[in-house]
Amino acid sequence: MTAISRVLVANRGEIAVRIIKACRKLGIETVLAMSEADRDTLGARIADRAVCIGSAPSRNSYLMVNTLLMAALGTGADAVHPGYGFLAEQPELGESCARNGLTFIGPSPDSIRRMGDKLVARETAIDLDIPLIPGSALITDLAQGWLAAEKIGFPILLKAAAGGGGKGMKAIYKPEEMETVFGEASAEARAAFGDDRLYMERFIPNARHIEVQILGDCYGHCVHFFERDCSLQRRYQKVIEEAPSTAITNEMRVQMCNAAVLIAQSIGYKTAGTVEFVLDQDEKRFYFLEMNTRIQVEHPVTEMITGVDLVAEQIRMAAGERLQFYQNDIQETGHAIECRINAENPEADFRPSPGRIEKWAVPKGNDIRVDTHCFEGYLVPPYYDSLLAKLIVIGETRQKAISKMTYALSDFHVSGIDTNIEFLSAIMNHPDFRSGQTNTRWLETVVCQQGDGNP
Amino acid sequence: MSDQNELKVTIMDLTQEDVLQILKIMDESDYERLHLEVGEFKLVVNKRSASGISEGEQDLSVPVRIDIPKAVESSVQIRPPAEKADIREDCGVANEEIALERCIPIRSPMLGTFYRSPKPGDPSFVEANQVVDEETTVCIIEVMKLFSTIHAGVRGRIARICADDGQLVEYNQVLFLVEPQTDEEES
Numbered sequence: 117m118t119a120i121s122r123v124l125v126a127n128r129g130e131i132a133v134r135i136i137k138a139c140r141k142l143g144i145e146t147v148l149a150m151s152e153a154d155r156d157t158l159g160a161r162i163a164d165r166a167v168c169i170g171s172a173p174s175r176n177s178y179l180m181v182n183t184l185l186m187a188a189l190g191t192g193a194d195a196v197h198p199g200y201g202f203l204a205e206q207p208e209l210g211e212s213c214a215r216n217g218l219t220f221i222g223p224s225p226d227s228i229r230r231m232g233d234k235l236v237a238r239e240t241a242i243d244l245d246i247p248l249i250p251g252s253a254l255i256t257d258l259a260q261g262w263l264a265a266e267k268i269g270f271p272i273l274l275k276a277a278a279g280g281g282g283k284g285m286k287a288i289y290k291p292e293e294m295e296t297v298f299g300e301a302s303a304e305a306r307a308a309f310g311d312d313r314l315y316m317e318r319f320i321p322n323a324r325h326i327e328v329q330i331l332g333d334c335y336g337h338c339v340h341f342f343e344r345d346c347s348l349q350r351r352y353q354k355v356i357e358e359a360p361s362t363a364i365t366n367e368m369r370v371q372m373c374n375a376a377v378l379i380a381q382s383i384g385y386k387t388a389g390t391v392e393f394v395l396d397q398d399e400k401r402f403y404f405l406e407m408n409t410r411i412q413v414e415h416p417v418t419e420m421i422t423g424v425d426l427v428a429e430q431i432r433m434a435a436g437e438r439l440q441f442y443q444n445d446i447q448e449t450g451h452a453i454e455c456r457i458n459a460e461n462p463e464a465d466f467r468p469s470p471g472r473i474e475k476w477a478v479p480k481g482n483d484i485r486v487d488t489h490c491f492e493g494y495l496v497p498p499y500y501d502s503l504l505a506k507l508i509v510i511g512e513t514r515q516k517a518i519s520k521m522t523y524a525l526s527d528f529h530v531s532g533i534d535t536n537i538e539f540l541s542a543i544m545n546h547p548d549f550r551s552g553q554t555n556t557r558w559l560e561t562v563v564c565q566q567g568d569g570n571p
Numbered sequence: 572m573s574d575q576n577e578l579k580v581t582i583m584d585l586t587q588e589d590v591l592q593i594l595k596i597m598d599e600s601d602y603e604r605l606h607l608e609v610g611e612f613k614l615v616v617n618k619r620s621a622s623g624i625s626e627g628e629q630d631l632s633v634p635v636r637i638d639i640p641k642a643v644e645s646s647v648q649i650r651p652p653a654e655k656a657d658i659r660e661d662c663g664v665a666n667e668e669i670a671l672e673r674c675i676p677i678r679s680p681m682l683g684t685f686y687r688s689p690k691p692g693d694p695s696f697v698e699a700n701q702v703v704d705e706e707t708t709v710c711i712i713e714v715m716k717l718f719s720t721i722h723a724g725v726r727g728r729i730a731r732i733c734a735d736d737g738q739l740v741e742y743n744q745v746l747f748l749v750e751p752q753t754d755e756e757e758s
Binding site: 182183185186 | 599684
């Protein structure tokens, strides 16, 4: 481990801006790797240097390990930050960095592999006596599938071992569907991940998604920064995140957070990571779901309630510094909410809306934070995700935070492209959301009316 | 000669940090050329434009003030006049060769290290003024020990070599400018 003086930012959009700002704060130079479509971006303007790595499509640019390595080595960078998505959870990038004397700002390739394989991750949790969603081990054929399904009971979620983040999952509601869905799931997993291994989990109808932020150094120390509640999802993509969660007891909070630290420590995890749990609201029990070995989109809500700069800490940990926090030093105050502002049209099935932003006016205030790469006149490209900005507020209580978010959304003005701002406001005003009566299916079934209407 | 694209600054005292800051301002602005005089030293910087070809001269002159922090002790690392010629290696130079406007750029298809010859010490694949056709190998681009041979893709004469041997080049960066041959010239 050596001190870091120049980072190659191997990502784009708002997280690239976020990383550059954290580096600036630490006195570290930045080089942005950008695709052709990202030449005129905020990140390219604020980085110390920007190099063009390829044409617009991610497979020609942001997913090219050798090119990114070359960009780092050729510009004198001594570290690479992968951001989230793209190659952040591909062990090849970390391995290539290690082989070439570059510091990868993330965990070891071994940690990434172990948590990236969802079956191995489940084994790790089992070994540590951390509760797991009732489920199966590897299922290699339909016969095994039937055996597992009998034990677990329908409805079932069939998952790809190489999946994660909401990808590679299929629900089987009735035994009659089993054969067809099983066949589809294998084929899709093979096509998407090059790995058709499957496993099953019980489908939990009234669930919350609760995740714990952890941070580890290379000396075996690990702390948590409490939990986030990310239950408002549409097609397994998070839309609104909060910290802390109001759906768990304090006892559960302690158990989940300790379990998260335990998992991280058991694999010698360093830098920032998130351990995800599913809360069964009917059974009032929580289960380990998976671990994400990267900085996450929603990290700001944790930063707001604890005062930590997670990206700066991530970089420090990668540089070999010792964790500067004891668990007791970390306090949470207030309630934070984040809304993801996307370039999409909720009324047209959330169709993405790339194009030139004519007006871009973000809300301002003491307890309002906007993480974005957008500006007036910016051409939102069609090649990447539709995230324009993260709008985060903090209030003394959840109710105050909701009021603040309502105000902030009303003061967020974008024209030239469609956004989901009104959709988010409608959620803020919804009685279920305000009273905290939601779960992971709520957004789709109640608000989007795509399900059967039963919460 | 001053134009919209040139920023002229004359000050008496300058630190290395000042120079870096000026260059940063230059980089973030739309100016393409900087002409800086400090005592007896002169610094001329040309920004490389995306196409490597001059956009042409403009008649307007726009005087600009820059606030430069007052100097501290350290001396300025600016090359003395004798080496000035080396500074102007940039391909984005807008100068007297009108032919450059007719040139076709050969762009790098990837980010990597640009090599002008097959191995160190070998003669270059091509030299300035050399006639090439579509199949002519003009350079090698290396990405993490994987070498790609780049062919001219056009027919004509190498008017300018725009990258240095061993330099990191970006995706789409102009490597060579080729003056296309017309039918009259070919014989």
